[in-house]
Amino acid sequence: xxxxxxxxxxxxxxxxxxxxxxxxxxxxxxxxxxxxxxxxxxxxxxxxxxxxxxxxxxxxxxxxxxxxxxxxxxxxxxxxxxxxxxxxxxxxxxxxxxxxxxxxxxxxxxxxxxx
Amino acid sequence: xxxxxxxxxxxxxxxxxxxxxxxxxxxxxxxxxxxxxxxxxxxxxxxxxxxxxxxxxxxxxxxxxxxxxxxxxxxxxxxxxxxxxxxxxxxxxxxxxxxxxxxxxxxxxxxxxxxxxxxxxxxxxxxxxxxxxxxxxxxxxxxxxxxxxxxxxxxxxxxxxxxxxxxxxxxxxxxxxxxxxxxxxxxxxxxxxxxxxxxxxxxxxxxxxxxxxxxxxxxxxxxxxxxxxxxxxxxxxx
Numbered sequence: 486x487x488x489x490x491x492x493x494x495x496x497x498x499x500x501x502x503x504x505x506x507x508x509x510x511x512x513x514x515x516x517x518x519x520x521x522x523x524x525x526x527x528x529x530x531x532x533x534x535x536x537x538x539x540x541x542x543x544x545x546x547x548x549x550x551x552x553x554x555x556x557x558x559x560x561x562x563x564x565x566x567x568x569x570x571x572x573x574x575x576x577x578x579x580x581x582x583x584x585x586x587x588x589x590x591x592x593x594x595x596x597x598x599x600x
Numbered sequence: 601x602x603x604x605x606x607x608x609x610x611x612x613x614x615x616x617x618x619x620x621x622x623x624x625x626x627x628x629x630x631x632x633x634x635x636x637x638x639x640x641x642x643x644x645x646x647x648x649x650x651x652x653x654x655x656x657x658x659x660x661x662x663x664x665x666x667x668x669x670x671x672x673x674x675x676x677x678x679x680x681x682x683x684x685x686x687x688x689x690x691x692x693x694x695x696x697x698x699x700x701x702x703x704x705x706x707x708x709x710x711x712x713x714x715x716x717x718x719x720x721x722x723x724x725x726x727x728x729x730x731x732x733x734x735x736x737x738x739x740x741x742x743x744x745x746x747x748x749x750x751x752x753x754x755x756x757x758x759x760x761x762x763x764x765x766x767x768x769x770x771x772x773x774x775x776x777x778x779x780x781x782x783x784x785x786x787x788x789x790x791x792x793x794x795x796x797x798x799x800x801x802x803x804x805x806x807x808x809x810x811x812x813x814x815x816x817x818x819x820x821x822x823x824x825x826x827x828x829x830x831x832x833x834x835x836x837x838x
Contacts, residue, residue: 530675534683
């Protein structure tokens with residue numbers, strides 16, 4: 486899938502990759518590729534600046550791993566990042582539900598968040 | 601550690617055939633990356649880790665080809681540096697704005713006390729003179745200061761929005777935040793310089809408070825000048 490198509494959703498996708506556990510930049514790319522069955526194969530160079538942008542906004546926190554081997558920068562969600570991810574999920578499901586309703590010939594109902 | 605040493609250290613564990621490709625990419629990336637030495641080295645180290653990981657995950661017998669494929673996936677080093685420059689601009693502007701906003705009231709109060717309470721400050725040293733009158737008197741003596749404050753304070757607030765919580769709610773681009781950081785820093789240099797010159801020209805007797813005010817302003821002037829220069833450099837690179 487072309488990177489431009491993902492542009493508006495990149496932040497949400499990156500935040501969701503960091504939700505289960507803190508990981509380093511390349512693992513974010515690999516995880517995104519694996520979880521999308523290869524559909525989201527982002528240019529590597531776009532992900533690192535995007536992670537720094539999320540860090541600048543306070544949505545993720547970066548830190549250097551201190552274990553053996555080479556130094557690695559690991560990213561984890563902040564509480565603001567978790568809140569943002571939840572909001573982006575709701576927004577996405579509402580959008581996807583509406584598009585499915587219109588384009589899918591009524592095959593999919595608009596999603597409403599569970600309480 | 602300079603860039604050459606850093607890149608050689610970072611690629612040391614790679615296959616000798618892959619090392620020149622990755623080291624060359626990292627050197628070009630580092631050369632195009634603006635910002636402080638520490639920030640640049642941290643970013644170069646992170647990108648090197650990503651490149652090495654990508655090469656490690658590339659299957660095939662030719663290490664040089666795997667390295668070439670990895671650097672291709674990262675794209676042009678100059679484009680990558682430009683993207684990082686934007687992030688560094690936002691962070692630097694935020695720090696500059698935050699430092700100026702938080703130091704401003706304290707330094708302003710020291711100057712106000714120094715110029716209106718000292719033995720050489722004439723009638724305004726009268727303790728019965730109210731604070732608003734003291735401020736009005738000081739601004740009348742230094743008309744440039746209120747004008748500068750009207751420029752510095754909004755600019756510093758915009759610069760703060762270059763990163764952190766505020767950046768999530770205010771649609772300020774990193775370029776605008778960098779410009780605001782530059783304006784706020786440069787305005788601060790002029791304001792501190794004006795206050796110091798005023799003190800040197802008019803103070804007959806140097807009270808400890810006036811010495812303190814001049815010392816603090818001299819220090820802030822240096823830091824504000826460095827911050828303004830850095831904002832200008834990062835903004836130009838991003």
